[in-house]
Amino acid sequence: MLRIEQLTKIYKTGDRALTEVGFTVPKGQVVGLIGPSGAGKSTLIRCVNRLVEPSSGQIFLNDLEVTDLGTFELRRARRRIGMIFQEYALVERLTVMENVLSGRLGYVPFWRSFSRRFPAEDIAKAYRLLDRVGLSDHVDKRADALSGGQRQRVGIARALEQDPELLLVDEPTASLDPKTSRQIMRLIVEICRENELPAIINIHDVVLAQQFADRIIGLQAGRLVFDGPPAHLTEAALTSIYGEEDWAAMRKGAAEDALAEEEMEREARKLMRAV
Amino acid sequence: MSVANLQTFPSTWKKPPQMIKSRRWRIILMIGAVCYLTLALGSVEINWTRVIDGIERGQRFIQGFLEPDFTTRWRDIRSGLIESLTMTFTSTVVGVLISVPIGIGAARNLAPPWLYLICRSIIAASRALQEIIVAIFFVALFGFGAFAGFLTLSFATIGFIGKLLAEDIEDIDESQAEAIRATGASWRQLINYGIQPQVMPRLIGLSLYRLDINFRESAVIGIVGAGGIGAALSTSLSRYEYDSAGAILLIIIAIVMTAEYLSGHLRRLVK
Numbered sequence: 001m002l003r004i005e006q007l008t009k010i011y012k013t014g015d016r017a018l019t020e021v022g023f024t025v026p027k028g029q030v031v032g033l034i035g036p037s038g039a040g041k042s043t044l045i046r047c048v049n050r051l052v053e054p055s056s057g058q059i060f061l062n063d064l065e066v067t068d069l070g071t072f073e074l075r076r077a078r079r080r081i082g083m084i085f086q087e088y089a090l091v092e093r094l095t096v097m098e099n100v101l102s103g104r105l106g107y108v109p110f111w112r113s114f115s116r117r118f119p120a121e122d123i124a125k126a127y128r129l130l131d132r133v134g135l136s137d138h139v140d141k142r143a144d145a146l147s148g149g150q151r152q153r154v155g156i157a158r159a160l161e162q163d164p165e166l167l168l169v170d171e172p173t174a175s176l177d178p179k180t181s182r183q184i185m186r187l188i189v190e191i192c193r194e195n196e197l198p199a200i201i202n203i204h205d206v207v208l209a210q211q212f213a214d215r216i217i218g219l220q221a222g223r224l225v226f227d228g229p230p231a232h233l234t235e236a237a238l239t240s241i242y243g244e245e246d247w248a249a250m251r252k253g254a255a256e257d258a259l260a261e262e263e264m265e266r267e268a269r270k271l272m273r274a275v
Numbered sequence: 276m277s278v279a280n281l282q283t284f285p286s287t288w289k290k291p292p293q294m295i296k297s298r299r300w301r302i303i304l305m306i307g308a309v310c311y312l313t314l315a316l317g318s319v320e321i322n323w324t325r326v327i328d329g330i331e332r333g334q335r336f337i338q339g340f341l342e343p344d345f346t347t348r349w350r351d352i353r354s355g356l357i358e359s360l361t362m363t364f365t366s367t368v369v370g371v372l373i374s375v376p377i378g379i380g381a382a383r384n385l386a387p388p389w390l391y392l393i394c395r396s397i398i399a400a401s402r403a404l405q406e407i408i409v410a411i412f413f414v415a416l417f418g419f420g421a422f423a424g425f426l427t428l429s430f431a432t433i434g435f436i437g438k439l440l441a442e443d444i445e446d447i448d449e450s451q452a453e454a455i456r457a458t459g460a461s462w463r464q465l466i467n468y469g470i471q472p473q474v475m476p477r478l479i480g481l482s483l484y485r486l487d488i489n490f491r492e493s494a495v496i497g498i499v500g501a502g503g504i505g506a507a508l509s510t511s512l513s514r515y516e517y518d519s520a521g522a523i524l525l526i527i528i529a530i531v532m533t534a535e536y537l538s539g540h541l542r543r544l545v546k
Contacts, residue, residue: 049457051457075459075460075461076459077459078456078459079458080459081457083454083457083458087450089450089453090454091451091455091468091473092472093472093476094468102458103458104458105459105461105468106459106460110461110464110467113464113467113468114463155454158454158458162458162459
């Protein structure tokens with residue numbers, strides 16, 4: 001469970017990224033965090049594992065106050081918080097296996113990670129996760145030899161290798177095509193369901209957020225302006241988050257996309273049958 | 276219509292002056308530069324008898340080159356060569372080993388400001404002092420021989436590798452390091468997983484390149500007494516044994532070219 005209270009972040013430049021944001025994420029809930037660029041979505045999820053240092057406010061992971069930890073305890077807390085990144089953020093020149101095993105860095109002493117001699121259960125877990133995300137054949141490939149979708153799967157496996165109690169997901173689909181985006185979102189949500197893992201998914205695609213999240217939180221200029229189930233995300237609510245826009249048209253466009261996709265699949269099936 | 280358009284636009288164009296806008300200053304500076312050059316050339320005294328002597332010696336030198344004598348002084352050449360190669364290899368290894376922590380300390384995105392300042396000062400000191408000056412200093416301290424040369428080249432390597440490694444670390448893809456930090460990795464693990472894979476190919480390339488440079492430098496600093504093939508070259512020149520000197524130069528050229536070819540080839544292999 002994650003609880004955020006009165007979180008405020010003001011950057012050194014004086015930019016107010018977040019203003020008194022607060023909400024609670026119960027176990028197993030997938031939260032879609034939406035908002036225009038610069039609304040503070042990225043800052044918010046980076047405050048949770050303190051890659052960005054909050055200016056004021058508190059963050060609790062279960063009963064642990066993350067905002068009150070020293071360097072050493074912070075490392076212990078971070079290892080239970082899995083993070084998935086926008087541009088995958090894999091270490092490009094390391095192998096897929098090394099990237100997944102790097103999820104264990106918070107648990108193993110330096111010499112073990114340095115000599116790549118990880119404990120047997122960590123290695124078994126890495127193989128199992130790579131199988132789960134469908135990359136069993138690519139274990140020893142270098143990360144830069146994979147496609148975008150495959151890389152993001154490695155990123156997911158790395159986050160899960162941490163045995164996380166919470167997933168932070170930063171624009172997981174921003175650099176992927178629509179179809180792969182859907183697959184990746186489906187995978188993340190499935191995994192959260194399997195492990196009753198709470199997750200905050202930072203996403204700019206409203207349609208995708210509505211489709212996959214249990215709950216939507218909307219940020220606008222660093223303030224929480226919407227918090228509710230996807231069904232409550234009305235035109236008025238979207239306008240309060242993003243400002244004036246023809247939302248009906250956008251949704252219609254998305255519906256058309258979905259229809260087109262269906263039709264393509266039907267055509268493909270027809271073709272297959274013909275063959 | 277189009278004809279009318281053509282007439283309203285200018286048909287000539289000149290590139291506007293880029294550096295000095297004022298026409299008068301451009302002329303004044305140009306005349307000044309020409310005057311200074313003629314006066315400076317005039318002040319160089321040329322002693323024609325010495326020029327003729329020099330030409331004669333040059334001819335003998337070229338002749339020595341054409342008929343290099345590897346045998347007479349072979350023992351000196353051989354020991355000088357071995358000394359130079361040893362000096363080159365050891366100083367490169369030691370220099371790289373020392374410059375890696377200094378390079379990490381001199382990277383702004385990894386080191387705290389006080390450490391950054393210390394490491395940058397070490398690098399600046401190493402780069403400010405030319406190898407020959409350092410060599411003269413070490414020869415004065417530790418006497419003639421390869422030890423002074425070894426210290427000189429190690430010292431020069433620290434500045435070279437340290438600076439370029441620090442710059443490479445500052446240029447890394449931060450998101451990869453951020454992802455490693457987010458897993459709860461310690462500082463050493465961050466270096467090992469987030470930084471090292473990104474800078475390793477370049478570090479290897481730079482080290483090979485430095486090996487190359489160190490061999491060339493070992494020939495130069497030998498002349499001021501720091502041992503190696505340079506010492507042998509300097510001795511044979513002062514004895515007017517141009518055929519031996521020619522042989523030594525040919526050997527140096529051959530080794531430098533081989534080293535350059537090999538290191539270039541190796542650098543292409545590491546990606």
